Amino acid sequence: MTDPSPAVVDWLGRLVALDTTSRDSNLPLIDLVAGHARGLGLPVGVFPDADAIKANLLITVPDADGRTEGGVMLSGHSDVVPTDGQPWTSDPYTLTARDGLLYGRGTSDMKGFNAVVIAALERLAGTALTEPVHVALSYDEEVGCLGARPLVESLASAGIAPRVCFVGEPTSMRMIRGHKSINLLDARLYGVAAHSSLPTHGVNAIHYAADLVAYWRARCDAWRVDGPFDEAYPIPSTTGAVTMIAGGNGVNIVPALCTLTLEFRSIGTPEQDAAEIEAFRERCRVIEAAMRTEDATARVEVDVRAQTVGLDTPEDAAVVALGRELGLQVEPAKVTYGTEAGVYARAGISTVVCGPGDIAQAHKPDEFIDPAQLALCEAFVDRLIGHLRRY
Numbered sequence: 363m364t365d366p367s368p369a370v371v372d373w374l375g376r377l378v379a380l381d382t383t384s385r386d387s388n389l390p391l392i393d394l395v396a397g398h399a400r401g402l403g404l405p406v407g408v409f410p411d412a413d414a415i416k417a418n419l420l421i422t423v424p425d426a427d428g429r430t431e432g433g434v435m436l437s438g439h440s441d442v443v444p445t446d447g448q449p450w451t452s453d454p455y456t457l458t459a460r461d462g463l464l465y466g467r468g469t470s471d472m473k474g475f476n477a478v479v480i481a482a483l484e485r486l487a488g489t490a491l492t493e494p495v496h497v498a499l500s501y502d503e504e505v506g507c508l509g510a511r512p513l514v515e516s517l518a519s520a521g522i523a524p525r526v527c528f529v530g531e532p533t534s535m536r537m538i539r540g541h542k543s544i545n546l547l548d549a550r551l552y553g554v555a556a557h558s559s560l561p562t563h564g565v566n567a568i569h570y571a572a573d574l575v576a577y578w579r580a581r582c583d584a585w586r587v588d589g590p591f592d593e594a595y596p597i598p599s600t601t602g603a604v605t606m607i608a609g610g611n612g613v614n615i616v617p618a619l620c621t622l623t624l625e626f627r628s629i630g631t632p633e634q635d636a637a638e639i640e641a642f643r644e645r646c647r648v649i650e651a652a653m654r655t656e657d658a659t660a661r662v663e664v665d666v667r668a669q670t671v672g673l674d675t676p677e678d679a680a681v682v683a684l685g686r687e688l689g690l691q692v693e694p695a696k697v698t699y700g701t702e703a704g705v706y707a708r709a710g711i712s713t714v715v716c717g718p719g720d721i722a723q724a725h726k727p728d729e730f731i732d733p734a735q736l737a738l739c740e741a742f743v744d745r746l747i748g749h750l751r752r753y
């Protein structure tokens with residue numbers, strides 16, 4: 363089978379047509395899918411964010427006895443990255459078939475997966491299941507997996523604890539067990555301006571920021587040299603970088619402000635990541651104390667701008683066994699992009715990343731998906747339904 367069913371292509375067209383760029387509301391998409399599920403008689407939970415501009419969606423197909431405990435979760439995100447400034451050949455919000463491929467924003471990342479799952483709801487609803495199936499659609503994945511954390515809370519408050527989860531990011535339908543965490547930090551150093559001919563009258567924020575850059579570079583070097591190492595990654599250790607720096611506002615002014623953005627992508631645990639961030643804060647406090655020996659008003663502020671939890675699902679995990687039973691293969695390599703899978707794994711759900719399409723197409727102009735990938739994913743979901751059919 364190389365073609366997906368017309369229902370999948372139809373759903374993909376409807377999802378692509380709704381511009382769900384992360385900065386905007388995802389409610390039109392959530393309402394559309396929730397309405398479809400309600401029409402099938404399925405229990406639906408819509409969980410708005412604090413501003414009620416976005417929402418997570420949770421659809422549960424109970425088992426044949428009406429139970430919702432445990433079960434299999436199929437998880438997607440509803441948002442897409444912007445198309446601003448990208449040269450698209452056709453309208454990114456109109457699903458367009460060209461040269462045997464389907465073009466549109468989100469076709470690979472990850473409305474293709476969502477379309478397959480939504481199109482399967484009718485079959486799921488009509489099947490006597492041995493365990494429940496949960497479909498989760500989150501908001502704001504692309505800007506730091508912001509929706510996944512409240513989604514986990516919503517699952518808990520609804521008394522739903524899935525046994526296993528497939529996160530359908532594009533992996534060409536191979537199971538990916540691991541990715542690094544992502545931690546993005548901002549530091550702002552506030553010195554004191556002065557004429558540059560009188561440097562002792564000010565506090566030079568750039569000079570102190572340079573100390574912080576040197577500290578961070580030493581941490582990056584230490585990870586590279588000393589590990590720990592996981593050879594499944596293209597770069598087998600935790601990595602880090604100072605990615606942005608800005609400071610100064612005149613050639614003859616002692617700079618009063620310097621801002622830094624830095625990151626680290628870790629193969630460690632969330633606790634180890636937290637300790638690394640605390641060590642960075644401590645270094646900032648040391649630098650702040652040094653600045654204050656020059657002027658008591660100097661200060662350093664630190665913010666954690668975004669964090670994505672890493673994923674490290676063992677080879678013998680329940681989700682890997684189920685995936686294998688359903689014909690999926692494990693990708694030996696771990697990946698460098700972050701997903702919501704780490705958040706779900708952290709919540710005790712055995713989770714892998716597996717979905718149709720290629721991550722290489724994600725976020726680019728002329729994003730597309732090969733329909734054969736949708737067909738593979740549809741076949742996987744059909745095998746799952748067959749596996750869970752009671753009689």
Ligand SMILES: [Zn+2]
Nearest residue numbers: 439471472531
């Ligand atoms: Zn994605």
